[in-house]
Amino acid sequence: MHEYSLAQSLLSSLLEYLRAHPAPGRIRKVHVQKGELVVLSEWALKEAFSILSEGTELSGAELEIENVPVRVRCPSCGYEGDARYLVEEGWHLSVPILSCPRCGERVELLSGKELAIVGLSVEETLAEGKDQV
Amino acid sequence: MGEKTWSVRDCGGNRPGLGLAAMHDITSSFGDVLQRQLELASQNYEFLKGKGVRAINVMGAIGSGKTELILRMAEMLKARGLRVGAIAGDVAGDDDYQRFRAAGLPSLQINTGDQCHLDAHQVGHALEDFPLNEVDVLFIENVGNLVCPADFPLGTDTDLVVISVTEGDDMVRKHPKIFAQTDVVAINKVDLAAFVGVDPERIAADYRKVNPHGKVVFTAAKTGKGVEELLSALGF
Secondary structure, eight states: OOOHHHHHHHHHHHHHHHHHHHHHHEEEEEEEEEETOOOOOOOHHHHHHHHTTSSSSTTOOEEEEEEEEEEOOOTTOOOEEEEEEEGGGGGGGEESSBBTTTTTOEEEEEEOOEEEEEEEEEEOOOOTTTOOO | OOOOOOOOEEEEOOOOSOOOOEEEEEEEEOHHHHHHHHHHHHHHHHHHTTTTOEEEEEETTSSSSHHHHHHHHHHHHHHOOOEEEEHHHHESSOOHHHHHHTTTTOOOEETTTOOOOOOHHHHHHHHSSOOOOOOOOOEOOSSSSSSSGGGGOSSSSSSEEEEEGGGOTTHHHHHHHHHHTSSSSEEEOOOGGHHHHOOOOHHHHHHHHTOOOOOOOOTTTTTTBBHHHHHHHHHH
């Protein structure tokens, strides 16, 4: 349950950015990439962002969360690509294994641990005399 | 965050019901908040290296035996001539700190104020206050929790997760992500396994499935069983 602290970090970094670069309109969506290995509830993260952003210019903006799958690199055989997954019916989950799918050696993570804002959808109300951003 | 500007790409045009409005997608990098954690952890790592201290992040559920295991490892490391200290991370209270102090370890308590994990920022401040010149090895006992600490590297050399058999034989299946990423696991309280009807081998087998490169050690902190092997697994 660290959704609130991370939602606050996302919000703070975004508000700081917006102070230097004011948005050209109302922000409707905040696009977030979340790595597969990050242990966060999407529902709780959205809820936390919605509550914490009240009273800021991001009030009402919705988090759109895109999952980033684990990708790995093998220092032994040079494999780069998707991870192997452990799929066990009883576990109700498939888990990426940090072992090379080709040679079985330990791999390095290329992706899967990120939590980052990658974009915004802004609704621009066209004011009089202003027809383009 | 570096120099950034808005890069605006018209993606919607006028939308019914929204009046004279256009939707734009703005693509930029606003910084990865977990990457920030990693940077803070790297600073802690370098700071500890500079002081010649090896640090271990000890994670595990409430009551898994983290504190007792640290005390036992500290005894054995002291017998080898190493100086050991400990940081206790808890939501509230200073019970673990008092136990470390009573055992004569330089120690410090972090109260997270209801946060469910330690983070690199809190640990960084604790390291500023800790008498690092008095220790060679530093155990950092995380908040009892098997979910949140997985997302927060502290800058330690090694991560250890402690499971006790009294938690049941399904702990790895219930928390696969933390085990997939942790390279040393202690299955603790094995002296109680028969009483609670749990097979420690089953926990170990699950762990080997999610982490084929990890090391798993059976321990009973109260009796000292397996603790030397655990120290070897941690590289001592």
